[in-house]
């Protein structure tokens with residue numbers, strides 16, 4: 221571990237090896253994994269466990285979220301999806317809490333001829349990439365999910381795209397961090413400190429100055445806004461708003477089929493829609509995609525559009541109680557792929573820009589950052605996602621994701 225260049229102040233807390241700025245899913249998993257490797261770890265966040273994970277649907281959708289040009293990102297997504305069962309088992313043991321993982325599969329359906337053509341194209345791409353995805357006629361889709369609208373034209377059955385409940389996952393990570401000895405500072409970082417050409421820690425809003433051997437910036441959509449970060453390594457991350465609804469599923473009599481037994485997704489009027497049924501009786505309906513800065517207002521229009529489209533997909537859903545509306549911010553990078561690991565500023569690492577796949581990428585992000593923090597190098601599968609691809613003079617990134625603004629989760 222490189223030594224911090226900041227001289228210690230006797231009134232400050234002891235130097236951690238690692239200071240993580242941000243306690244959303246990425247900050248928490250990084251802190252937990254670092255502490256498990258024996259690194260003294262501190263984390264600063266006014267509200268750890270908040271952030272996009274409070275809103276996210278929690279689809280682990282490596283296959284149904286595939287887009288043209290994102291084959292490298294697909295590799296990272298699949299690698300993280302494969303780690304999920306072991307990751308959850310370890311986390312549940314460490315925290316004593318249920319992390320909300322459910323291996324239920326996904327059905328992506330088409331409601332009209334255009335959607336059908338779009339899904340057929342996605343299927344062809346999935347097959348070219350060697351992914352498991354089966355085309356089903358409409359009646360087969362309805363046999364699997366009888367609540368679907370009679371007009372469903374066909375769909376893709378993807379048995380490997382599962383889900384987890386991000387709120388439970390976050391709660392489990394918080395407890396696991398506490399048990400692993402992570403020191404929490406429930407306040408905002410106001411400035412990255414830099415001395416002698418390396419990052420040396422951060423100043424916090426409560427006046428504390430923490431010196432650390434390594435500092436990990438994991439502040440979600442605010443990652444590009446921290447004072448003190450030199451422009452050459454400032455992450456190009458922006459917020460992409462998503463509104464989500466939560467409905468309550470009916471209790472079905474014993475032996476009768478579930479209202480929905482798996483995640484159902486569709487493209488309705490050109491926009492993506494998903495319904496994620498949880499074992500706790502929640503049905504998550506999402507999500508809008510809006511580029512409006514850091515605004516998290518839930519709007520009448522957003523709620524209307526989600527309910528209108530969801531009703532078209534599953535007409536019986538409008539009978540269900542609407543129990544929550546919320547909005548969150550996806551941290552998006554210019555190529556939709558995360559920025560992981562060391563930057564050109566020694567001592568500063570990034571764990572941000574996970575956009576629509578942050579829940580899915582939680583296990584691999586924790587592992588990649590822990591490896592980088594202990595060895596100075598990213599593991600093989602994470603190297604295409606080094607922040608260096610956006611360094612001035614790096615030219616166009618080798619596009620682990622693709623550059624786009626269109627419809628997303």
Ligand SMILES: Cc1cc2nc3c(=O)[nH]c(=O)nc-3n(C[C@H](O)[C@H](O)[C@H](O)COP(=O)(O)OP(=O)(O)OC[C@H]3O[C@@H](n4cnc5c(N)ncnc54)[C@H](O)[C@@H]3O)c2cc1C
Nearest residue numbers: 242244245246271272278279409440462548577578579580
């Ligand atoms: C509507 C919606 C649906 C989604 N659905 C899915 C899905 O189905 N599957 C999936 O895989 N992903 C999904 N995502 C994406 C996923 O939720 C995000 O990629 C992920 O949660 C981002 O985590 P993060 O830790 O990077 O950022 P955040 O969750 O935003 O956390 C950042 C944290 O940093 C803190 N912070 C900010 N500034 C500072 C500072 N200066 N000092 C200290 N702390 C600071 C904040 O308080 C916050 O707690 C969805 C997101 C949204 C919004």
